[in-house]
Amino acid sequence: MMIKVSNVSKSYKHKQALKNVSFTIEGPKIIGFLGHNGAGKTTFLNLLAGLIAPSNGSVCVNGEHVFNAPAILRDICFVAESGNFQEEMTIAQSLKANSFFYPKWDEHLALELLQVFALNPKDKVRSLSKGLVSALGIITGFASNAGITIFDEPYIGLDVAGRNTFYDLLIEQQSENPRLFILSTHLIDEASELFEEILILHEGQLLLQKTADEWRQHIVAVKGGALDVEQATAGLEVIYQHSFMHEMTAVVYANGRSIEGNNITRESVSLQDMLVYLSKQQKARAIV
Numbered sequence: 001m002m003i004k005v006s007n008v009s010k011s012y013k014h015k016q017a018l019k020n021v022s023f024t025i026e027g028p029k030i031i032g033f034l035g036h037n038g039a040g041k042t043t044f045l046n047l048l049a050g051l052i053a054p055s056n057g058s059v060c061v062n063g064e065h066v067f068n069a070p071a072i073l074r075d076i077c078f079v080a081e082s083g084n085f086q087e088e089m090t091i092a093q094s095l096k097a098n099s100f101f102y103p104k105w106d107e108h109l110a111l112e113l114l115q116v117f118a119l120n121p122k123d124k125v126r127s128l129s130k131g132l133v134s135a136l137g138i139i140t141g142f143a144s145n146a147g148i149t150i151f152d153e154p155y156i157g158l159d160v161a162g163r164n165t166f167y168d169l170l171i172e173q174q175s176e177n178p179r180l181f182i183l184s185t186h187l188i189d190e191a192s193e194l195f196e197e198i199l200i201l202h203e204g205q206l207l208l209q210k211t212a213d214e215w216r217q218h219i220v221a222v223k224g225g226a227l228d229v230e231q232a233t234a235g236l237e238v239i240y241q242h243s244f245m246h247e248m249t250a251v252v253y254a255n256g257r258s259i260e261g262n263n264i265t266r267e268s269v270s271l272q273d274m275l276v277y278l279s280k281q282q283k284a285r286a287i288v
């Protein structure tokens, strides 16, 4: 599956949620789609699921626009943050309705996962706790077998055990039946080992797109005296830079180059920290 996003902007009445965003993702792969509150993640995921149209630009899957394209949408399953289920249906009815919609639906997996999450198929969606609605979303997402499966904050209300079950399922499904999974979550460090590629949005703009290897091996925080750090990182892509007195921290994309110098330290950067660095850098740029 290939998603091509070209110059996409999306405005609501008083708010521009996405600003000229372009990128390409190719799967199968597990993608981490990250950003602070209000960054535009859900807006983009709604666009990708064909639920809303962009104000400008295009979102294409395998070369076709997703908006108003019923055939493509049968291969894209969007599990929304709030749980997009009919409240009056029972769990069994909800799963049945989805099985009619998604041509590659895996009934056997759906039944197995009902037991894993201890859901009673006769219960009405309306009666479920937040965690159990999340479980129903997780079951629907995996059983849909859709080429693109999107989980937007899939485990609200689920405890650690439930979240670990989700992570295990994601790994198991990706090895048995590889798909393009897109996962948007605030629990970044918890999920970061799963991601094969990361996209970070900030205030409607794409700040970073890197594979997990690029991020783990090549993104480095260099700390030390300002002149030493500047010298050691000269010519590299700077993700974040901050000086205080004569000390400096620079987070750089080393791209295979070794970073040498006197009186400097080099540290790897967790994904959670990178998100913080990126948004601080954006704020600093906005002030300048």
Ligand SMILES: Nc1ncnc2c1ncn2[C@@H]1O[C@H](COP(=O)(O)OP(=O)(O)OP(=O)(O)O)[C@@H](O)[C@H]1O
Residues within 6 Å of the ligand: 012, 013, 014, 015, 016, 017, 035, 036, 037, 038, 039, 040, 041, 042, 043, 044
């Ligand atoms: N239907 C809407 N009408 C008006 N503004 C909206 C609407 N949906 C989203 N927005 C605004 O667009 C911006 C992006 O929102 P969006 O929900 O896409 O962000 P997000 O990254 O998913 O945030 P969160 O992590 O908090 O869910 C926010 O400022 C939000 O208030």
